[in-house]
Amino acid sequence: MGWLMNKEQHQTVASVVGMGGSGKTTLVARAFTNDAVKSHFECYAWITVSQSYVIEDLLRRLIKEFHKARKEEVPADINVMSYNELLEILVNYLETKRYLVVLDDVWDILLWERIRFSFPDKQLGSRVMLTTRREDIASYSFGVESHVHKIPPLGKSDAWELFSMKISSYHNKSCSPELLPLARELVEKCEGLPLAIVALSGLLSSKKSLKEWSRVYNSLNWHLTNNSLLEPMKSILLLSFNDLPYQLKQCFILLPFPKRSCDHKYKAH
Incomplete structure (x- = not known):
């Protein structure tokens, strides 16, 4: 928030970098939605980029977000x-305003080269924030003053505190003494990733016995040993999915696949 609201009049870029599930988006969202931050800027927009994007679509979403925030009608x-044409609309719209833009989940630094022209720097104190898993993107020279905030994994005590808090929220009580040693080992498997810890606590909340917890532990060990491509968070989310009743698993069929992950499968068929 200090970077967003300091007295620097030139446009600046603030990057938040960390592993998937480390809390980058959550942290930036807390700053973005803060009343003091919102009142500091004349307009603001948040877009999620991801690995597969079309630059024109991103520009349209930016225009729509800016107009929506100010309750203005979107251009016809x-x-x-x-x-x-989209670039011209954005430049004309932003050149007299102090704006805040969040680019969430950036994977490709070429995005900045293509989108930067839509963010004019009229020395009004405008800010751009981005989240990324890649340190090379976070440390990139954006041609303006930039800051980098790295999110490290949670320490053991914080990881355990988060797990205990989530487990108690499900059952209104803490782990039973017989489950504590196994619970601590399971939390260590999460490697300090908040999302993995929350997913694990949700999975274990439905397990009552030491035998059931041991089954989760053994299954997680197998995934981490036999599938090096899976990060701990992905392994735990997979276990959570596998543990769902059959009828709930079917619900996932209705979800749209990310374009980047399924196109080659359809072509192969």
């Missing part, structure tokens, strides 16, 4: 405008 024919 925006859905058929070209890159240059």
Whole structure:
């Protein structure tokens, strides 16, 4: 928040970097939605980028977000405008305003080269924030003053505190003494990732006995040993999915697949 609201008038970029599930988006969202931050800027927008994106779609979403935040009508024919037309609208809209933009989940530094022209620097104190898993992107020279905040994994005590808090929220009580040693080992498997800890606590909340907890522990060990491509968080989310009743698993069929992960499968079929 200090970086966002300091007295520097030039546009600055603040990057938040960390592993998947470390809490980057959560942290930035807390700052973005803060009343003091919102009142500091004349307009603001948040877009999620991800690995597969179309630059024109990102520009349209930015325009829509800015207008929505100020309760303004979105320009007509925006859905058929070209890159240059969208760029012109954004530049004209932002050049007299102090703005805040969040680019969430950035994987490709080329994005900045293509989108930076839509963020004019009129020395009004505008800010751009981005979250990324890649340190090379966070440390990139953006051509303006930049800051980097690294989110390290949780320490053992904080990880255990988060797990205990989530488990008690499900049962209104803490782990039974017989489960404590295994619980601590399971939390260590999460390697300090908050999302993994929360997912694990949700999975274990439905398990009552030491035998059931041991089954989760053994299954998690197998995934971490036999599938080096799975991060701890992915392993735990997979276990959580496998533990669902059959009828709930079917619900996932209705969810859209990320384009980048399924196109080659459809083509192969």
